[in-house]
Amino acid sequence: MRPDYSPARALARAARRGPGRLSLVDAATGERWTVSQSFDAVARLAGAFRRRGLGAGTRIALIGANSAWHFLCHAAASWLHAVTVPLSPRLPSSALASMCVRVGVTWAFVDESASLHARALADAGIRTFPWDDLRSWTRHDDPIAGEPARCGAELAAILFTSGSTGMPRPVELTHEVMWWGSANFREGFDYAPASSVVGVCAPVSHIGGFNGTSLDVWTHGGTLVTLGFPGSFDARGVLDAIERYRISMMFAVPAIVRALVEEFDRGGGDLSSWTRPLIGGDALTGDVADMMRRVGVSPIHVWGMTETSGAGTVATPDCGAPTGSLGAPFPYVDLRVMANDEREADAGEIGEIWVRGPGVVSSEEWLHTGDLATRDDDGWLHLVGRAHRMINTAGELVAPPSVERALRTLEAVSDALVVGLPDERWGQVVAALIVASPAGRDEASSLTVERLSEALDGVLAPWEKVRRVMMVEQLPTTTTGKPDPVEATRLFAISEQRM
Structure with missing residues (x-):
């Protein structure tokens, strides 16, 4: 049977x-x-x-x-x-x-x-x-x-x-x-x-x-x-x-x-x-x-x-x-x-x-x-x-590349590197290093968490939205020229210490 x-x-x-x-x-x-x-x-x-x-x-x-x-x-x-x-x-x-x-x-x-x-x-x-x-x-x-x-x-x-x-x-x-x-x-x-x-x-x-x-x-x-x-x-x-x-x-x-x-x-x-x-x-x-x-x-x-x-x-x-x-x-x-x-x-x-x-x-x-x-x-x-770069926020898994792709669709954004930062409540939160585009340099100071959330509403799921943002002249890279998430995490940590 x-x-x-x-x-x-x-x-x-x-x-x-x-x-x-x-x-x-x-x-x-x-x-x-x-x-x-x-x-x-x-x-x-x-x-x-x-x-x-x-x-x-x-x-x-x-x-x-x-x-x-x-x-x-x-x-x-x-x-x-x-x-x-x-x-x-x-x-x-x-x-x-x-x-x-x-x-x-x-x-x-x-x-x-x-x-x-x-x-x-x-x-x-x-x-x-x-x-x-x-x-x-x-x-x-x-x-x-x-x-x-x-x-x-x-x-x-x-x-x-x-x-x-x-x-x-x-x-x-x-x-x-x-x-x-x-x-x-x-x-x-x-x-x-x-x-x-x-x-x-x-x-x-x-x-x-x-x-x-x-x-x-x-x-x-x-x-x-x-x-x-x-x-x-x-x-x-x-x-x-x-x-x-x-x-x-x-x-x-x-x-x-x-x-x-x-x-x-x-x-x-x-x-x-x-x-x-x-x-x-x-x-x-x-x-x-x-x-x-x-x-x-x-x-x-x-x-x-x-x-x-x-x-x-x-x-x-x-x-x-x-x-x-x-x-x-x-x-x-x-x-x-x-x-x-x-x-x-x-x-x-x-x-x-x-x-x-x-x-x-x-x-x-x-x-x-x-x-x-x-x-x-x-x-x-x-x-x-995790062996990969996955971000675990409140039990929801976020893939950094998908958030980075969404950020790059914004006119004011030239490039982005997304990492997960430790957070007492959520385990991790989504954070982004952002390089402003030439056309968006004047708007760089206005690329706040709130503005990004509004701009990408309906594009990103709620748990994928950026909770912390930092503007940089260029993204940190590894010796092979690839974006360096470890260095990005370190930059956020330094910024937190200065606050």
């Missing part, structure tokens, strides 16, 4: 075991579904998809703030062996359309926050529908006949991750790979899906929000609470949801943790149910860990990538790993730290993390992650940085 990693079939079994359990909560709208109602909605969506011509291999983009519809659509798509492509509504319209075309998306669903992208998607030949159509189909369309299709090596989802060239890179995840990612989380975090309540505040366009514990808990009879509030991140809304729904497990990047603790200090709250706070996407520094412990929350540090379904390493509070350590590999992950000469690095020696396993897209082949780490004398892993 074929292996079965189908989310729809898992949800069907959960509906038979506990039909009346609370299954889905959309915190932004207040909508709720029991397990049986979730499965009925999935069956009706699958029927609506099939009657409208969707089938095996159809790529469906889901563009909106975190919502129940991301998960209902994914399970419905799996019934037909269709493929979901969750995308951030905060990206520029042109970027979204290009990404959709690149991976063959033919259908897209958008919420109100993403409705401004509809024209660009339509111009790209993509059939675009509002979230409200999904609601209507789950109420008025007939359920699909028969049992959900078994799922194994079929493509399940495509998630984009930032590439070092500045072009978002699609990562194809099969149902099998995603299932093994969840299996790693079950053992690594020691949770029972049917009795867990998971909150999703990380964007579902990222692996930390989309797969991980989210799909596992929901499809196996637990409760999933989506936290997709309109506009900017709502720390008070997340704290209230943790208390109201007794959220027991939730993934967050350190910048989100800071915002939650600061809001907790202002207005209080009850975090006692949040027994599995999964922190990743950036280094867990000692001050962030201390902040969490001060409010009664013990962090679980997670390192992973889209290519590993989010599961790479874990450091639980009681494992003995020092604060900030990546901990040890998940149960079904093989990991090496490899020196430049492709031997395993000695203790204290920097090397690149290589991983393999059933939850890794490369499976039995070693995946070269591009992340640099060391092992201490006790064997614990410590992240050093």
